Amino acid sequence: MDHLDKLEAQSVYILREAYREFKSLCMLWSIGKDSTVMLWLARKAFFGHVPIPLVHIDTHYKIPEMIAYRDRFALEWNLNMIYGQNSEALAEKLTFPDGNTDRITCCKYLKSEALKHTLSGEWPRYRMDHEQRRYLVDDGREPYTGVIVGVRADEEGSRSKERYFSPRDKDNVWDVGDQPPEFWNQFKTDFAPGTHVRIHPLLDWTEQNIWEYIEREKIPVVSLYFNQGEGIRYRSLGCYPCTNPVLSDARTVPEIIDELKSGKFSNIAERSGRAQDSEDGGLETLRRDGYM
Template identity: 45%
Template sequence: MTADLLTEAPLPSSVSTRPMDDLDQLEAQSIFILREAYRKLKPLAMLWSLGKDSNVMVWLARKAFLGRVPFPVMHVDTEKKFPEMYAFRDEYTKRWNLDLLLGYCPPVEEIDPSLPPAARSAARKTAGLANLIEKHRFKGVIAGIRRDEQATRAKERVFSPRGASHKWDVRNQPPEFWDQYATPHEEGMHIRVHPLLAWREIDIWRYIERENIPLVDLYFAKNGKRYRSLGDQDITNPVESNASTVAEVIAELEGSNTSERAGRAMDHESEDAFERLRVAGYL
C-alpha cells in the first residue's frame, strides 16, 4: 500500500470557501452523525467489515475527530472471509491506529434452521455481533449500511433503537427529523447508528477516489471479474467486469443498472429472507 499517514494526503484541490458539492454535504452530515453518536452513546463502537463502505466510515470518523478514531472498531469474524481481507485488516489496524475488537460467530448448526441456506449462514454474523455487544454493553454501534443497497434498509433510521433482544421493530420506529435522534431509554437497549444511510454506491466510490482511501483489491477486476460487494467467500459471487481502477469502477457504475447486492446469495433466496435477517438484528 503506498498510502501512509504522511503521504495519504493528496488533498482535494479546493479553496476552503468554495460552495459545498454533494460529497462535501454527505461528508458533513456523516461527521455530524458520528459526533452525535460519540457524544450521546457511551460506550460506543464501530463495525468494520473491511469492505469499502466500512473503510469510508473509518475515514469519516478520522475526519470527525481530527485524525483519530476515539472508540473501538469491531470486526465480527465469520472466519470465512477472503485471505486478502484478513491481511488488509492487520495492516490497517496498525496504520490507522485502530483499537480493534474481534468477535467470533457461532457455528451454523446453532442458527435458525428455517432460514434459507445463505441467509442462515449470514445470520451467524448477527449472533456474533450480539455476543460482542452484550459482552461490552455497547450503547451505540455504528454500522455502514446504505438506503440504496436494499429496499428494507431504505426504511431505516439514522439512529435505530434495538431492544434487549436486538430486534428491529420496523412497525414502531421512532420519529426522526430535523437532525434529532433517538436516545436509549431502557436497560439493555442500544442504538444502531448509520452515518452512511444517505450515501449511494456511486457516492462511496467517488469519495474513495477523492480522498484516495485504500481498499482490498478484490474490488478490482482480474480476469474479467471483480467483487462489487464483499461478504463471506461461500455466499458472495464476483460480477463480470473489466474495471481495474477506482475511476474505471465509477465509469462502470455510471452506466450500470443492476443492484450492488446482486452477488449476495441471501438476497435472492426468498422474498422475505433479508427482512427476516434484519428484523432479527442483521445489519
C-alpha cells in the same frame, strides 16, 4: 459545497453526535468499501483519530485478503480493533460450507449470533494488542449501547426505511412500524436501560457516492474490488462460499465509477452477487434478526 462535501458533513455530524451521547460505543467494520469509508469519516470527525472501538465479526470464511487488510490498517491507523466469532458453530461445523445448514442459517449463526453476543459482551472479544501486534482476549465485557453501522438507504428495500439513530430492543428487534421521529438534525440519543441504538452515518450515500469519495480522498480499499486482469471483480464483499465476483474490466476507482454511472451496472442491484439475499425472505429476514 458539492454533494460529497454535504454527505461528508452530515456523516461527520452524526458520528460526533454518537460519540458525544453514547458512553459505550463501537463501530462495525466489515472491511468492505462502505464501512471503510465510514472509518475514514470517523478520522475526519475526530481530526485524524478514531476514538471508537472497531468491531469485526470473523466468520472464518472471509476472503483472506480482507483479514490481511483489516490487520494492516488496524496497526497503521492505530485502531482499537476488536473481533468476535461464533466459536461453537465453527467447532461443530454448523455452517453452509460444511453442508450442515442452508445459507440463511449459516449467516444467522456466523454473523447475526456472533454479532449479538460480541456486542453484548457475553462471548469473548479479541482486541489487537499494538505492542505484540496480535489479538488477545479482551477484558472489556461491557455491552455496547451505541453501534455504528455503515448501511446505505439505496442498498435494498428495508434499509431505505432506516433512521440515522435507530433503537433496537434487548433482543435486537427492529420495530420498523414504530420508529422514533427524527426532526431536522435531532436524533434519538436517549435510550432506556436494556436497549441499544444503531447509528447509520451513511444512510444518504449511494454506491456511486462511496466510490466518488474513495477516489477523492484516496482511501485504500481491498484489491478484490478491482479487476486484476481476469475480467472479474467483487462488487460487494462477503464470505467466499456465498459471494460471487461480477464480470467487469474495471481496474481503477474511476473505471468503477464510470461502470456505475453509465456502464453495465447502472441498472443492476449491488448485492446481486450475494447468494443469501435470494433465499426465502433474504436480507429482510436476516435484518429483523439483527443482521446489519
